[in-house]
Structures are given as C-alpha cells and as structure tokens.
Amino acid sequence: MGSASRHSIESSKAALAALGTKANLALGEQLFAAGRAFAESAQLRAVLADPAVADADKSSLLGKVFGKGLDATASKLLRQIVSTRWSSQDDLLAGVEEIAIRASVSGAKKTEAVDAELFAFSRAVSSDAELELSLGSKLGNPEAKAAVVVALLQGKASAATIAIVSALVQQPRGRRIGALLSYAADIVADQAGASIATVTSAQPIAAAQLTSLGTSLAKVYGRELNINLVIDPAIIGGLRVQVGDDVIDGSVSSRIQELRLQLAG
Structure with missing residues (x-):
C-alpha cells in the first residue's frame, strides 16, 4: 500500500472513531456492500480513486449510485473515505474493506472474541x-x-x-x-488495541501458562496480545511464537534443522 493510502487509512480510522456509538455492525455491513459495488464497476472505481476529481463530484456520484441504499452515517463516512487520496484503485477497495471490518466490531460486546x-x-x-x-x-x-x-x-x-x-x-x-x-x-x-500471537506447541498448554506467556509478550510489544494456540506434534517440543512478521522459533524441530545445516556445511 502506497504512502498516500496509508495516510488515508489513518484518516478514515479517525473518521470512524469520531462516530462513537454510530460505528456498529450495521454500518460495517453497509460499507461491505459499497465495497462490492466498487469492485463490480471499473468506471466507478476509477472516478472515486482519481485525485483530480472534485470531492463534490465524487459525493454526487455516490448519491446517484447508492441513493437510499445507505443511511446518513454510512453515506457521510463513505464520502470522507473517497475524499482522501488513494495510491490506487485497489488501495481504495482495501481501505473501504478495512474500515468495514473495524466498524463491524466497534459495537461488539467484550465477551465476543x-x-x-x-x-x-x-x-x-x-x-x-x-x-x-x-x-x-x-x-x-x-x-x-x-x-x-x-x-x-x-x-x-x-x-x-x-x-x-x-x-x-x-x-x-x-x-x-x-x-x-x-x-x-x-x-x-x-481495533481493540491488541495484536495476535500465534503460539505453536507440540501438545496442549495449560491456561495459566498461556496467560503468563501473554503477559510476557505484552511487555515486549507494549500492547495486549490475544493468543491463538496451534497444536502441531511435528515441532516435537518447545514453542514457536509469531506476532505479525516476528517469529520466535524455539521448537525442537527448528533446532534439529539448524544442527543438520551446520553438519552439512
């Protein structure tokens, strides 16, 4: 994603946050529907992603395309999204999709993981x-x-x-x-202020141990970590932890592979 699009994503996230309780599943579903409409029309995408087209013209086009298909909140947010500069049509689609996902969980209960x-x-x-x-x-x-x-x-x-x-x-x-x-x-x-840590183990891990691991990782990354546990006997023992692009591989299978490479070299 280009630098202009990254700026637009941040701007769109701020616009979503400003909606407060109006940001909810219903809004997310409307944005998903709008994204599908964008994807189905190359002409519509081209106009909305073109920085040379005036915001007023984009807003007018959205009104003609969607009519009463969007409520006032969704219409306003969608206008704000397309009014920012996107590096490409694909980035615009990705941006609408991301904001739709974020809106969909903004009103979710804390018990809904x-x-x-x-x-x-x-x-x-x-x-x-x-x-x-x-x-x-x-x-x-x-x-x-x-x-x-x-x-x-x-x-x-x-x-x-x-x-x-x-x-x-x-x-x-x-x-x-x-x-x-x-x-x-x-x-x-x-959206909930956390990141995901995928932990791979050869066998199940006790809940207390997972909690302890999550606490330790949170100190390293400076934010809450939601842990997804994967059981894979192939790693033999130890743990493999992935957070985003970071991988901490302490599995026995990884150590065996490193030893094999050393012996082969």
Whole structure:
C-alpha cells in the first residue's frame, strides 16, 4: 500500500472513531456492500480513486449510485473515505474493506472474541479441502459462498464474525481464504488495541501458562496480545511464537534443522 493510502487509512480510522456509538455492525455491513459495488464497476472505481476529481463530484456520484441504499452515517463516512487520496484503485477497495471490518466490531460486546472466532474458522476451513475449495474457488457464486458461511456459523459465532467472513468470501480480491481470515483477525484485534500471537506447541498448554506467556509478550510489544494456540506434534517440543512478521522459533524441530545445516556445511 502506497504512502498516500496509508495516510488515508489513518484518516478514515479517525473518521470512524469520531462516530462513537454510530460505528456498529450495521454500518460495517453497509460499507461491505459499497465495497462490492466498487469492485463490480471499473468506471466507478476509477472516478472515486482519481485525485483530480472534485470531492463534490465524487459525493454526487455516490448519491446517484447508492441513493437510499445507505443511511446518513454510512453515506457521510463513505464520502470522507473517497475524499482522501488513494495510491490506487485497489488501495481504495482495501481501505473501504478495512474500515468495514473495524466498524463491524466497534459495537461488539467484550465477551465476543471475534478474532478468536475468525482463527477457529480458519483452522476448520484449512482442515477441510472440500470446504476450502467451496469458499475459495474463483468460479463460485459469491452469494452462495456467503450462504455457506451463514449455515456453518449461525448460532456458533457472533453476528460480527458471520458478517465479516460472509463479506470476505464474496470479495476475496485474489486472496486465499486462510490469508483473508488472518488479515481480518489482525484488524479486529488492532481495533481493540491488541495484536495476535500465534503460539505453536507440540501438545496442549495449560491456561495459566498461556496467560503468563501473554503477559510476557505484552511487555515486549507494549500492547495486549490475544493468543491463538496451534497444536502441531511435528515441532516435537518447545514453542514457536509469531506476532505479525516476528517469529520466535524455539521448537525442537527448528533446532534439529539448524544442527543438520551446520553438519552439512
């Protein structure tokens, strides 16, 4: 994402925060719908992402395209988003999508661990080749994919999680389902002022130990860490911890591999 787009993301996040309690799931769903409309019309995207087009003209175009399809809050926020400078049309789409995700969880209850639900669904999908193909196929009908998500998650996940996953599978923009869900979970955690630490262990870890690990990592990164635990016997022992692009690999399998490389060298 270009520097102009990064500035626009921050500006859009500030505009969302200024809405207070008006930032909620209903707003997120409207923004997701707007993003799909943008994606379906190259002409619409081109005009809205063009810095040479006046803000008033962009606002007028949004009114003609969406009419009463958006409420006053969504219309105002969408106008603010497109009025900023985006480095490309793809960045504009990504920006609308990110703000939609953030809006969707802004009104979520503290008891709703949306990032954890996204992680759990990602693991479920990755373990089922047929489901992964069904949700990730470029040839699949977007509405049918969303219907599958609702059928699988209804009553098992929060409304925000269902809305986010449904929206992402309808508009993957070339991304694999696992990457989509991981990306969304990171945004959800960040919206709550936290980051995600994926901890891989050969065997289950006691809750007290996970809490202790989370506390230690929080001191290192300066913010709360939501821990996702992955059990993988292949690492033999030890732990592998990933926070964003940072990887701390203390697994036995990693040490064995390093030894093999040393012996081979």
